[in-house]
Amino acid sequence: MSRWEPNARERLVRAAVESFLERGYDAVTVAEITERAGLTKRTFFRHFGDKREVLFAGQDVLSGLLADAIAAAPASATPIEAVSAALTAVETAFDADRREWAQKVRQVVAGQPDLRERELLKRAKLRGAMASALRARGVPDPSASLAAEIGGLAFTTGFARWVEPSNERGFGELAREALAELVQAAAALG
Amino acid sequence: MSRWEPNARERLVRAAVESFLERGYDAVTVAEITERAGLTKRTFFRHFGDKREVLFAGQDVLSGLLADAIAAAPASATPIEAVSAALTAVETAFDADRREWAQKVRQVVAGQPDLRERELLKRAKLRGAMASALRARGVPDPSASLAAEIGGLAFTTGFARWVEPSNERGFGELAREALAELVQAAAALG
DNA sequence: TCCCGTGATGACACCTGGTGCCATCAACCG
DNA sequence: CGGTTGATGGCACCAGGTGTCATCACGGGA
Numbered sequence A, B: 001m002s003r004w005e006p007n008a009r010e011r012l013v014r015a016a017v018e019s020f021l022e023r024g025y026d027a028v029t030v031a032e033i034t035e036r037a038g039l040t041k042r043t044f045f046r047h048f049g050d051k052r053e054v055l056f057a058g059q060d061v062l063s064g065l066l067a068d069a070i071a072a073a074p075a076s077a078t079p080i081e082a083v084s085a086a087l088t089a090v091e092t093a094f095d096a097d098r099r100e101w102a103q104k105v106r107q108v109v110a111g112q113p114d115l116r117e118r119e120l121l122k123r124a125k126l127r128g129a130m131a132s133a134l135r136a137r138g139v140p141d142p143s144a145s146l147a148a149e150i151g152g153l154a155f156t157t158g159f160a161r162w163v164e165p166s167n168e169r170g171f172g173e174l175a176r177e178a179l180a181e182l183v184q185a186a187a188a189l190g
Numbered sequence C: 001t002c003c004c005g006t007g008a009t010g011a012c013a014c015c016t017g018g019t020g021c022c023a024t025c026a027a028c029c030g
Numbered sequence D: 001c002g003g004t005t006g007a008t009g010g011c012a013c014c015a016g017g018t019g020t021c022a023t024c025a026c027g028g029g030a
Helices: A007-025 A030-037 A042-048 A053-072 A079-093 A096-109 A113-136 A141-165 A171-187 B008-023 B029-037 B043-046 B053-072 B078-092 B097-109 B115-138 B141-163 B172-186
Strands: none
Touching: A007 A030, A007 A042, A007 A096, A030 A053, A030 B053, A042 A141, A042 B115, A053 A079, A053 A096, A053 A113, A079 A171, A096 A113, A096 A141, A113 A141, A113 B078, A113 B115, A141 A171, A141 B141, A141 B172, A171 B141, A171 B172, B008 B029, B008 B043, B008 B053, B008 B097, B029 B043, B053 B078, B053 B097, B078 B115, B078 B141, B078 B172, B097 B115, B097 B141, B115 B141, B141 B172
């Protein structure tokens, strides 16, 4: 491993979010973050593709978790059941630490168009991963896209409720609940 | 109006897309675009918030058109019927010139993550505008979000088919067709 | 006719995000 | 003990984006 302080990436993340919370996202330069972390600007961009990514890098594993869970669902499962299983599977990644982190990120992202744009990109990747996994199961394309879209909406809704300070319930429960509401609404559409 | 050449913005757009098609998006600097248009870098950023926006600025009116059409739909219309009316309403903006433009943009955007991100942002704004307009009609929230999401998917699908070189049909027809397929798939979900 | 306000542009300096390139240094390996 | 590897430092450099002031043409009013 590394012979310096072996947690350079983590130090950068901490330094970044602390600085952002103190003074706002765009008032903080990358040079200030790296100085706070005891590193250099060049190292920052070796760990993160750009300045925004330091806030969203953790989301990249979710796509894989969702896709794997959809692939692992029993062959008899409907698309929505597979999506539900996927929402349950990612719950393991959503512990108390992650919740605290999400609350900080939400605070930093609020009212920052650049960051909201990146957030949307990550959500789109989640939907895309779910849609691909569903197609790999043999679900034809209008249904696969639709189920992935609904799954993404359930994820977003469940996540928003989970992050809420007054919430006491788990992510999986909230997301499945949101999914059930959406399926019910879908049935009442026509 | 302007006393110079009164079409500065249009000249910038033309110069930009021509340069992008010739040499690729990121090989072209803003200074080169403005030089080609006979203007300066500073003027470019007075017309467009950033370099990407020169390709997507035209999409901003669509949100308004969709929202207005949803608001103008008869009170008896279901959410999906209102969305269908909205897709029909924006057809007026999709003439042959726009189609040619969209084909060029698609070519430039292909494989350019920055530009795909901006494209996703614009699509998200469309969905958001539709969802808000539906809520303003009194549609409660799981249904409003869902209908907007389905409408966005229908828009995307219809648009992709409309831009296809082999296509001969109009945007409204294609989008409504995609919407009908999605509604049918939604009914078969549960 | 003259003058003044207005709005768009030019010109310039400046900052910061982001990259290429090479040096450095610790760990590991034979 | 010497070579390799992998992460970091240091530096120059480019390009996107902004603040600020000057400029210039047009329209309107006296």
